[in-house]
Amino acid sequence: EAQVTQNPRYLITVTGKKLTVTCSQNMNHEYMSWYRQDPGLGLRQIYYSMNVEVTDKGDVPEGYKVSRKEKRNFPLILESPSPNQTSLYFCASSFLTSGGQIEQFFGPGTRLTVL
Amino acid sequence: EDKVVQSPLSLVVHEGDTVTLNCSYEVTNFRSLLWYKQEKKAPTFLFMLTSSGIEKKSGRLSSILDKKELFSILNITATQTGDSAVYLCAVEAFRSGAGSYQLTFGKGTKLSVIP
Numbered sequence: 155e156a157q158v159t160q161n162p163r164y165l166i167t168v169t170g171k172k173l174t175v176t177c178s179q180n181m182n183h184e185y186m187s188w189y190r191q192d193p194g195l196g197l198r199q200i201y202y203s204m205n206v207e208v209t210d211k212g213d214v215p216e217g218y219k220v221s222r223k224e225k226r227n228f229p230l231i232l233e234s235p236s237p238n239q240t241s242l243y244f245c246a247s248s249f250l251t252s253g254g255q256i257e258q259f260f261g262p263g264t265r266l267t268v269l
Numbered sequence: 270e271d272k273v274v275q276s277p278l279s280l281v282v283h284e285g286d287t288v289t290l291n292c293s294y295e296v297t298n299f300r301s302l303l304w305y306k307q308e309k310k311a312p313t314f315l316f317m318l319t320s321s322g323i324e325k326k327s328g329r330l331s332s333i334l335d336k337k338e339l340f341s342i343l344n345i346t347a348t349q350t351g352d353s354a355v356y357l358c359a360v361e362a363f364r365s366g367a368g369s370y371q372l373t374f375g376k377g378t379k380l381s382v383i384p
Contacts, residue, residue, distance in 0.1 A: 158311075189374075196376035197312075197357065204369060212371075244311055251317075258303070258372065260311035 156181045158247045158261035166267045167235055175230045175264050177245030183259075185248040186228040187212065188220065190241040191263075197244070203228055235268040242266075271296040273360050275375035282382055286348050290378045292358030293340040300370055302334055302341050305357040307377070312357055315343070348382045355379045 158179045167173055179186065187202035189212075199212030203222040217239055219231040232239060245261040272295045282288055292302065301319045305312035316325045318334035318341060325332050329348075334341045345352055355377040364371045 194376065197359075197374035199371065202369075202371070210369075257314060257317065259314070262311050 156259070158245055158259050160243075160245050160261035160264050162264060163262060164265050166269065168269050169236055170234050173232050173235060173266075175232075175243060175245075175266070177228045177230065177261055178226050179228075179245075179247035179259070180226065181247060181249065181259070182225065183247040183249045184225065186222070187246050187248070188218070188228070188230045189244045189246065190214065190239075191244060192241050200230070200243075235266075237268045240266060240268050271360065271362055271364075271371075271373040273358055273373050273375040275356075275358050275378050277378060278376065279379045280381070282348055282380070284348060284350060284382055284384050286382075287344065287346045288348060288380060290343040290345075290356050290358075290380070291340060292343070292375055294358075294360045294373075295339065296360050296362035296373065298363035298365075299336070299360060300363065301361045303359045303361065303372070304332055304341070304343050305359065307355045307357055308353075315356075345380075348380075350382050350384060353380060353382045 161176045184205045188200040189197045191197050198214045200218050201212050201220040203209045209220050243264045246258050248258045274293050276291045301317050303317050304315040316332045321336040329346045332343045357377045358375040359372045361370050
């Protein structure tokens with residue numbers, strides 16, 4: 155089954171304790187991205203990756219890092235989490251249709267609380 | 270800066286009603302507009318629109334794009350309680366700074382269908 159998986163699904167942590175949220179897709183997609191979703195702000199892109207070893211900042215990259223060592227995995231790293239990073243995080247994997255447009259599949263989400 | 274505005278932000282209707290959700294956008298280098306449905310989990314893809322005036326239909330849902338007036342509508346007829354969700358609109362546009370196509374999301378319309 156084609157899917158995007160994220161782990162963990164829920165996480166409560168404390169300020170400053172490094173954490174990683176994993177994302178994996180089994181569709182051989184080249185394009186992957188991370189979003190955070192906050193009430194009243196919608197979905198905002200944190201980082202994206204166009205292929206292995208190719209990553210770039212989205213709209214809200216501060217406080218986050220990513221890596222793309224293999225096509226299927228795109229982990230999100232918070233080196234020193236802060237309470238303002240409490241949010242719902244989505245990983246997404248995309249491909250270009252034959253018509254040249256993006257179709258995007260989302261992971262199930264990770265709810266992160268930073269105390 | 271690319272902008273996507275959805276209205277209304279929230280809507281409550283009775284089962285059987287017809288609703289129209291709006292999405293307007295201001296982007297440069299537009300390529301496509303996408304609609305998603307988000308229940309208590311990740312967004313799921315509904316429609317992708319690229320051409321003006323061509324309606325896309327899926328059951329009771331339909332959507333159309335007006336590239337001249339820069340908006341799209343999502344119609345839901347004979348609403349059911351299962352239609353209760355947040356509906357997200359996203360616009361795909363080329364960002365010259367990033368050198369790639371990116372998605373910008375609106376904040377969503379929360380639809381509540383009551384029996």
